[in-house]
Amino acid sequence: MDKLTKQQQRKHLLDRAAFGATPAELAEASRQSLPAVVRRLMGRPDTLTELKVVDPETAVTKRGLRGMVRDGQLDRDALKERIRMNAEKVRDLNLQWLDRMASGENALREKMALFWHGHFACRTMGQNPLFMQLYANTLRQHALGRFSDLLMAVSKEPAMLQFLNNQQNRKNAPNENFAREVMELFTLGRGNYTEQDIKEAARAFTGWQFTLDGQFVFRERVHDEGEKTLFGQTGAFRGEDVIRMLLDKPQTARYITAKIYRFFVNETEDKKRVDELADRFRKSGYDMADLMTHIFTADWFYEPQNVGTHIKSPVELLAGMRHTLSITFDQPQPQLFVQRTLGQVLFYPPNVAGWPGGKNWIDSSSLLFRMQLPNYVLKAADVPVRPKEDGDVNTEALARKGGATFRTTVDWAGFEESFAKTADADLPDALAAVLLPLPLRAEQRSLIGKLSQPGQTRSERIRALTTALMSLPEYQLT
Amino acid sequence: MNRRDFIRQSAFTTAGTMLIPQFLKAYEAQAMGQTMAPSGKILVVVQLSGGNDGLNTVVPFRNDIYYRERPTLAIKPENVLKLNDEIGLHPAMTPLKALYDDGLVTVINNVGYPNPDRSHFRSMDIWQTGSDSDQYLQTGWLGRYLDKTDTARPYNALEVDDTLSLALKGERLNGLAVLDPKKLYNQTRSGLVRNLSQQHDHDHETVGYLYKTLAETVSSAEYVFDKATVRSTTVTYPAHELGNRLKTVSQLIQSGVATSIYYVSISGFDTHINQPGQQERLLKQYAEAVGVFMADLKAAGRQNDVMLMTFSEFGRRVKQNASKGTDHGTASNVFLIGGGLPSQRVLNEAPNLSDLTEGDLKYTVDFRQIYATLLRHYLGTDDVAILGRRFDALKLV
Numbered sequence: 001m002d003k004l005t006k007q008q009q010r011k012h013l014l015d016r017a018a019f020g021a022t023p024a025e026l027a028e029a030s031r032q033s034l035p036a037v038v039r040r041l042m043g044r045p046d047t048l049t050e051l052k053v054v055d056p057e058t059a060v061t062k063r064g065l066r067g068m069v070r071d072g073q074l075d076r077d078a079l080k081e082r083i084r085m086n087a088e089k090v091r092d093l094n095l096q097w098l099d100r101m102a103s104g105e106n107a108l109r110e111k112m113a114l115f116w117h118g119h120f121a122c123r124t125m126g127q128n129p130l131f132m133q134l135y136a137n138t139l140r141q142h143a144l145g146r147f148s149d150l151l152m153a154v155s156k157e158p159a160m161l162q163f164l165n166n167q168q169n170r171k172n173a174p175n176e177n178f179a180r181e182v183m184e185l186f187t188l189g190r191g192n193y194t195e196q197d198i199k200e201a202a203r204a205f206t207g208w209q210f211t212l213d214g215q216f217v218f219r220e221r222v223h224d225e226g227e228k229t230l231f232g233q234t235g236a237f238r239g240e241d242v243i244r245m246l247l248d249k250p251q252t253a254r255y256i257t258a259k260i261y262r263f264f265v266n267e268t269e270d271k272k273r274v275d276e277l278a279d280r281f282r283k284s285g286y287d288m289a290d291l292m293t294h295i296f297t298a299d300w301f302y303e304p305q306n307v308g309t310h311i312k313s314p315v316e317l318l319a320g321m322r323h324t325l326s327i328t329f330d331q332p333q334p335q336l337f338v339q340r341t342l343g344q345v346l347f348y349p350p351n352v353a354g355w356p357g358g359k360n361w362i363d364s365s366s367l368l369f370r371m372q373l374p375n376y377v378l379k380a381a382d383v384p385v386r387p388k389e390d391g392d393v394n395t396e397a398l399a400r401k402g403g404a405t406f407r408t409t410v411d412w413a414g415f416e417e418s419f420a421k422t423a424d425a426d427l428p429d430a431l432a433a434v435l436l437p438l439p440l441r442a443e444q445r446s447l448i449g450k451l452s453q454p455g456q457t458r459s460e461r462i463r464a465l466t467t468a469l470m471s472l473p474e475y476q477l478t
Numbered sequence: 479m480n481r482r483d484f485i486r487q488s489a490f491t492t493a494g495t496m497l498i499p500q501f502l503k504a505y506e507a508q509a510m511g512q513t514m515a516p517s518g519k520i521l522v523v524v525q526l527s528g529g530n531d532g533l534n535t536v537v538p539f540r541n542d543i544y545y546r547e548r549p550t551l552a553i554k555p556e557n558v559l560k561l562n563d564e565i566g567l568h569p570a571m572t573p574l575k576a577l578y579d580d581g582l583v584t585v586i587n588n589v590g591y592p593n594p595d596r597s598h599f600r601s602m603d604i605w606q607t608g609s610d611s612d613q614y615l616q617t618g619w620l621g622r623y624l625d626k627t628d629t630a631r632p633y634n635a636l637e638v639d640d641t642l643s644l645a646l647k648g649e650r651l652n653g654l655a656v657l658d659p660k661k662l663y664n665q666t667r668s669g670l671v672r673n674l675s676q677q678h679d680h681d682h683e684t685v686g687y688l689y690k691t692l693a694e695t696v697s698s699a700e701y702v703f704d705k706a707t708v709r710s711t712t713v714t715y716p717a718h719e720l721g722n723r724l725k726t727v728s729q730l731i732q733s734g735v736a737t738s739i740y741y742v743s744i745s746g747f748d749t750h751i752n753q754p755g756q757q758e759r760l761l762k763q764y765a766e767a768v769g770v771f772m773a774d775l776k777a778a779g780r781q782n783d784v785m786l787m788t789f790s791e792f793g794r795r796v797k798q799n800a801s802k803g804t805d806h807g808t809a810s811n812v813f814l815i816g817g818g819l820p821s822q823r824v825l826n827e828a829p830n831l832s833d834l835t836e837g838d839l840k841y842t843v844d845f846r847q848i849y850a851t852l853l854r855h856y857l858g859t860d861d862v863a864i865l866g867r868r869f870d871a872l873k874l875v
Contacts, residue, residue: 076801123599180612309684341641350644351600353614359687360616363642363652364632364695367688368665384661385640389745391527391598391791438682447673471670473688 002304006030007433009302010037015437015478016264016310017041017296018107020320023418023434025104038296042144042289043106050137051100053092059130061212062086089129094339094346095332097136098315102322108292112143114315115263117346119256120154120186121354122163124347130214131159132347147256147286148247155182155243158210164352166208171224176202179242181352187252193231200228204237253282257291264295266306267358273300308437308477311361314342316478317370321377321470324435326411334406338373340387342366367473374470376406378463416462424458428465435469437477444472517858519817522727522740522786523620523645524720526764528747529598531757532793532810532839533829536565536585543831547797551753551804561585564828570762573769574813581821582772582781583813584874586848588829590809590841594792598748598806601791606645608846608865619849620739621648622864623857633698635739636730638723646741652691653739654698658726663703666696701735708733713774716766720744724771732778738857747790750803764788772816785817785856789845795837809841812848817856819874847872 004012010029014021018041021029029037060068065082068074074082101110116139124132135157142150154160161167164178179201183193207223210216218238228237231245246252257278258269277291284290295301312320318338321327329335339345343366344355365385375381383404422430428448432440440448451464469475538544539555540563558566559575565585567575577583593611595601600611607615617625624630625648635646635653646653656662666672675696680686709732715721720742727740744764749756768786775781793810809829829839850869853861862868 123597308682311684311688343641348599351603351614356616359684360647362688362691363647363655364691364698365641365655367691368671368695371671371692372665384665385657388639388641388643388743389527391529391602391745391748393528393748393750438685441677443677444674447670450669468670473674473692474685476688477684 004302004304004307008307009034011433012302012307012437012478013037013041013296014107015320017292018104018111019101019316019323020478021434022104022324022326023415026434027418034297038293041108041296042293043109045109045141045144048106048109048140051093051096051133051140053089053096053133054129056130056134056214059213061128061130062126064212083127086129087127090124090127090132090347091336093129093133093136095335097346098319098335101315101319102327104323107323109140109143112288112292113140114313115260116143116150116154118349118354118357119259120160121349121352122157122159122347123349123351124159125162128159128162131157131162134214135159136347144289144292147281147288148243150288151186151247152240152243155186155239156208156216158214158216161208161210161216166205167210169202169206169208170222171203171206174199174202174206174224178202178208179205182242183246185353187246187255188249189251189255192249192251192255197230200230200237201242203228204230204242205239208239247286250278250282253286254278257281260291260295263310263357264292265301266309268309308474310478311358312476312478313355313357313361314339314344315346317342317373317476321374325378325415325466327377328409330407330409331405334376334404337383337387337404341369341385362476367476370476371471371473374467374475377408378410378467378470380406380408412459412463415466416459419462424461427462428469431462431465432469435466436472436474438474517856518783519856519858520731520738520740520784521817521852521857522724522742522784524724524764524768524786524788525643525741525743526747526760526788526790527598527602527743527745528749528790529601529792529794529806530747530760530790530810531749531753531804532790532807533796534753534757534804535568535571535761536561536587536811536828537568538565538828538831540564541828541831543796547831549798550802551798561824565824568758568761570758571765574765577769577772577815578823581823583815583823584819585824586812586814586843586872587824587826588809588839588842589789589812589845589848590792590839591844591846592841594808594838594841596792596806596808598791603644605789605791605845606643608849616647617649618643618645618647619864620646620741621652623739623853623859624648624653625650626859626864631698631701631736632694633702633735634737635741636702636735636737637741638726639741639743643741643743646739653741654695654702656699656702657723659699659703659706659730662699666699672696702730705733705735706730711774713770713777715770715774716763718763718767720763720767721770724767728771728774728778731775731780731784749794750799750805751801753798753803768815775816781816782818785819785852786813786815787848787852788813788815793839796831796834796839797837807838808835809839812845814848814874825872825874843872844869 007030011026062083065079069079122135138153138157142153164181165175166178169175169178176198180198184190203224207219209219225236227234258274261269261274281291318335349355369385376383419430428445429440448468451468452461534553537553537558539558545552557569559569560566591611595611604611606618608619609615620635624635630651632652632654637643637646637653637655638657639655640657642652642655675693678689680689706729711729715725723742730737746760772781775784789812790810792807794804794807799805846865846869850861850865851871851874853859853864854871
């Protein structure tokens with residue numbers, strides 16, 4: 001592939017830094033300077049609205065509910081109903097976040113937050129919508145701020161402390177899970193700490209707990225106040241000290257930068273470049289807006305070898321499709337069905353290591369399903385597949401509620417308007433330039449060309465071409 | 479991915495995508511119709527999702543602690559289908575008891591792993607990848623078995639389902655999910671899919687990977703569909719999901735499809751509330767389906783070539799909860815059925831209910847010892863390469 005044209009560059013940027021673009025957005029961005037487009041992508045944190053499915057004042061956790069049963073405030077049937085409602089609220093939170101991603105508002109921030117959801121992977125425990133709501137909003141709020149703030153904030157999230165068993169990490173009875181994952185997955189990566197470091201860090205994190213209404217608390221009486229020695233330093237450290245020590249290590253900047261590079265630039269790491277970026281990142285005080293601006297305005301970001309190498313995750317695929325065609329789902333449930341079938345359900349990462357991503361998204365069945373997805377979403381075609389049940393009674397109840405009937409509203413008029421001046425013969429390439437990361441190859445053009453039927457209106461033709469282009473394997477890539 | 483694999487894979491995709499037609503032809507000539515296992519043996523894995531209560535599946539009917547901890551859930555000694563003077567099967571499992579009496583069933587007690595995880599998803603990942611409990615692997619143990627065999631094709635490992643489990647995902651190659659050969663074949667018949675699967679001139683690595691996967695999917699779907707129609711079984715299977723799926727497996731085996739691994743799951747074992755009716759229904763389905771499946775294979779003269787392994791991601795706590803159910807536990811039992819094993823019956827000691835860890839059973843057999851034994855001695859492959867280290871084999875074979 002040759003050097004990218006300006007429109008290809010903008011498309012690459014909006015694919016990676018946002019959830020794709022509408023034809024109108026792409027045209028507008030192509031008229032603007034790169035710094036101006038990137039600046040606009042950075043958005044403004046004050047315009048971010050929080051995700052909200054439960055009111056922290058009235059939310060009651062499963063444990064709280066069990067307590068109410070013991071006190072006689074609730075009977076068993078009411079308990080079951082309340083637990084079911086909590087599970088539904090986690091689902092609503094998922095859908096609400098997906099709506100935000102698809103909306104295009106603060107798109108880079110939402111994209112980064114999705115990245116951080118995979119990095120600080122946390123799974124809902126006991127169907128607790130309040131904790132997940134707090135956690136998601138923390139990711140979104142800090143997504144483009146300082147990594148140091150994000151790390152501290154997310155480490156103190158009740159959802160995370162619960163998921164990694166820090167409530168059970170007490171003086172004289174340490175639980176190392178939290179301390180281990182903070183080092184192995186959140187900051188340093190495997191092989192950059194000793195077992196002794198973990199043992200000592202676990203002691204420092206004793207007392208980091210949460211209340212049922214979603215507040216972080218430091219409980220001094222279970223905190224181990226003794227001296228700890230880790231990374232060659234000795235002191236009566238607390239959790240905050242450990243986080244600071246981790247941030248002081250160049251390896252943390254290296255580890256985070258490499259992961260950002262693999263997600264936003266190329267799965268294959270360019271070692272020298274990542275080293276330079278990591279150095280810059282640490283010296284800037286972990287300023288993520290600075291790092292991302294630097295990446296997105298660098299010439300190398302737009303080199304052909306970095307284009308079309310990222311396989312969209314199921315959520316990226318779904319949000320991107322919705323955004324590009326301004327699609328709304330009349331019934332939201334099919335969006336969960338897609339997430340389940342393709343293996344990425346928000347708030348249900350497979351484990352604390354997050355979604356493996358890349359080629360792991362693709363196997364025979366997931367590829368066929370992805371290629372059929374435009375037919376389901378745009379043409380309400382019958383869906384012949386069904387995702388597996390995952391074994392958990394709580395989530396099974398949700399999954400059984402239909403989901404495989406897609407009824408959507410697509411803003412075709414708005415989409416078609418951008419192609420009003422395009423000659424009929426140029427439509428396949430013009431649409432491909434908006435939908436695909438790479439130009440059409442000759443054999444694809446001829447295959448797509450066969451879809452034109454005599455008597456088709458222009459509008460029908462655009463719809464048929466768009467559906468076909470979105471069904472190409474290349475549509476899975478950015 | 480390590481460096482060697484990366485180079486191998488890159489070389490494979492860049493050169494290989496252009497060469498797919500020849501590659502497939504060469505393959506069709508040589509490998510079609512051959513199973514992967516040098517032994518020619520077939521392994522069928524039946525996964526019980528949700529954490530089956532092992533103590534009410536293989537019941538320690540002489541154990542006072544069992545009856546004390548489960549005042550309303552314990553199965554009465556007179557109802558147990560006795561295997562020996564200590565343990566017996568849940569009363570709903572008569573067909574399994576019959577297989578046991580025929581010397582076809584081996585029961586392995588107390589199977590688990592160190593530092594057990596009580597989350598469904600995590601524990602299932604551990605079982606499917608064969609990892610340690612603090613290790614996150616992105617490939618499954620059966621996917622790595624595919625990787626090991628140079629001539630392997632996706633359909634050498636089939637999951638009878640719409641989506642593919644991690645267990646069958648490899649680094650180099652994935653297994654194939656096919657619930658219904660005809661349905662999958664039809665999905666690959668659309669003009670677009672068929673045409674695209676023949677396009678393979680890609681100088682782009684990731685694009686090449688997608689098209690290679692597509693080409694393999696289309697050729698595998700066609701192969702399985704063509705083969706599957708060779709012979710249909712005349713045996714009547716119970717009309718439920720597991721029955722239907724094992725029927726498909728039997729049909730594919732009898733049609734001579736070159737598949738060494740089949741994977742099937744049945745869900746619903748997460749019995750926190752009102753366990754008895756739910757578990758009875760599921761175990762009955764399981765035993766019925768497996769009974770018919772083994773009889774079908776016996777009639778076809780294949781019962782010694784096919785081994786069925788059944789596991790669940792964990793067992794449940796010894797003590798019942800307040801909702802007439804049980805909560806997530808740890809070690810549980812595994813069944814091995816058929817496969818020409820010498821009649822082992824009950825391989826090891828029954829669970830020791832007086833020696834628990836926080837109310838949970840202690841494992842005495844690591845599940846990877848079972849995998850290692852099956853890989854090395856049954857399928858005849860390199861278990862150490864697939865599992866990453868040596869696990870002591872069990873004396874099964």
